[in-house]
Amino acid sequence: MSNTAHAAASTATAAEHNPTEQEQALQAHFQPHxxxxxxxxxxxxKRAQPLLQVFTALFHGGFESVLVRLLVLRELANDTTSSAFSRADINTRLAYLLxxxxxxxxxxxxxxxxxxxxxxQGVYRVTPMARNVLSSIDALLTLGQDxxxxxxxxxxxxxxxxxAVGGVTSEQLQHLLGRLTDLTDEFRDAIASGSEFRLRESQAKWHTACDWVEKGSEIxxxxxxxxxxxxxxxxAAQAIGRAQSSLLNMQGMFSRALNQIERQRVHLGQSGLSTTDIKRWLLAHPDLASLAEDAIEQPVKPLFITPAEMIDVAETELMAERVAVVASGLPSGEDAPLTVSEDQDMQRELDDWLARLSDFATLNNFPSIADESPRDIKVHEALLPASFAVASYRxxxxxxxxxxxxxxxQGATAELARLPLQFAPTDxxxxxxxxxxxxxxxxxxxxDLNDSDKAAS
Structure with missing residues (x-):
């Protein structure tokens, strides 16, 4: 073996036993064992180090530097008339930069x-890796604006x-699965919070998520x-399918939570306003502190007195109130104001609707028992005739x-849930x-004939 071969072998052995500074710096972040x-x-x-270094070159530093780099690269990549750029062409195109x-x-x-x-040739060319990086960034920016x-x-x-190109990986599917899991947990937290505003906001996001679920089912x-x-x-694909099903099944949870809030809504007297209306108005107000303007004529002035003076004043005020009560006597009686309770009307309407469905669910009254009758009926035939408010409530x-x-x-809604009926909506x-x-x-x-047989038995 020649001296050159010995030197090469020695260098290779030294490289194996002496890791580079970069590897040593990386190892410093991990446990010693x-x-x-x-x-x-x-x-x-580490295998993708060249691509990661490209992103480091673009996004390292302050936002102003990152913006200028992306601006220059996008300007050159968007010019499809030529694949090569001389320095004079670049100076002309980017003349607005120093x-x-x-x-x-x-x-x-x-x-x-x-x-x-x-x-x-003395020209610049945009590399294929630069076009791939710009394409991914543009896709993210475009979808972020929708x-x-x-x-x-x-x-x-x-x-x-x-x-589409036959290269989907389990890592890409895991990212999508993780986002579906995050959305499901977010919606469950919103339902558990009992906040109407949070429920409305989460329900709107849920509808958007369902649109994406529908688009991704074919994929x-x-x-x-x-x-x-x-x-x-x-x-991973099967797990995504199960996560999508769990997400779609949350429609009933949103409906029950909103119905519960609707039943517990508090109205302010006979004004027609509820606490929800007041909160919505307060949230829409740009400056809540301005509502207190002109509410107090003079600012509060604190008075600093000794404890002995405080006791004297408190005793005087207490005795004055007692004298006033003895002198005036008991107040004369007054008739209680007459109010109309809306809960009774709502409860009566719920009882009527429950009685109607109960009669409808009776085996001998259901039209599907007859041979010539269908096994189900359209819902609007059961809801109507009625006013719009009554039909909506039903x-x-x-x-x-x-x-x-x-x-x-327990209660009327529980009896309604136990009826042997099946409700099948469509789009x-x-x-x-x-x-x-x-x-x-x-x-x-x-x-549901099975539930009817169980109830009869």
Whole structure:
């Protein structure tokens, strides 16, 4: 073996036993008994070091520096008339920047592989990696401007794009699954809070999330039916399907929580205003402190006195009140004001609706028992004829049918939940020939024969 070979072998052996400064700095963040190379995620991240260094070059430093770098790179990448740019072309296109700042940005982009310098032709070229990075950033910026309250658009677009080219990974699906889990926990916390405003806000976000779930169902079906996908991808897709089902089933939870708040709403006398109206008005007021302006003519002036003087004043005030009570005697009686309770009307309407459904659920009265009759009827035939307010109140009670949680309680709503009836709504609307209700969601009301047999036995 030659001296050169011996030197190369010695250098390789030294490199194996003497880790680089970068590896030593990375190892300093871990426990002494843990080796960095034993962690799988560290391996994947180290393998992607060139790409991560590109993001570091773009986003390192203050926001102003990051903005200027992205501005220069986007301006050059958006020019599709030519793939090469001379320094004179760049100076002309970016003439609104100072020459010193432009030179600094070009040097940084060129050093980190975002711009390539052609020495022979003396021109700059945008590298493919730079276009990939800009494409991902533009997609994130575009989806961030679409008022996506559920914040699922970008994650779902990544899964859809990867599925279209046959490269979806379990990591991408795990990100989507994590977001669905976060939304489910957020909605459950909102329901448990009992706050009407938080419930309304979460319900709006829930509708947005359901729209994304509907768009992503076809993608998940394609992934689960793909024979070439690995087991981890299949498991992640199935977990996403279960998370979506759990998310969609929260509609009844929102309805029950809002109905409970509606029953407990407090109205201020006969004014028609409720505490919710007052809170909404206060939240819409830009400056609550300004409401106290001109409410007090003079500021409060504290008086500093000794404890002995405080006792004398307190004793005088106490004796004066006693004398006044003895002299005046008891006040004359007055008739209590006559008020109309709205709860009685609501309870009477609930009792009538419960009696009607109970009679409807009786086995001998249900039309499906006859051979020539259908096994179910349309809901609007059961709700009408009635006024709009009564029909709306009856319709709001239908989701309680078959609810096990409500059926375990006491009261009229619990009796309603225990009726052997099934409520099946759809997304279609039906036009009605009614004086009060012009249209209504198409739904059906059917008798659960199994529950009827159990009740009869």
């Amino acid at each position: 843990v080796s960095v190379d034993e962690i799988e995620q560290v391996f994947h991240l 020459p010193e700042s432009l030179e600094t940005v070009l040097m940084r982009l060129r050093t980190n592989g975002l711009l390539a310098w052609d020495t022979q 008022h996506d309250e559920a914040e699922m658009g970008f994650l779902l677009s990544q899964v859809a794009g990867a599925q 998940l079906r394609a992934i689960t039916s793909d024979e070439n996908a690995d087991a981890a991808t299949h498991r 319709a709001s009670m239908l989701p309680l049918l078959g609810d096990e949680g409500e059926a375990s309680l 279609m609307m039906v036009q009605l020939d009614d004086m009060e209700v012009a249209a209504m969601t198409l739904a059906r009301l059917s008798l």
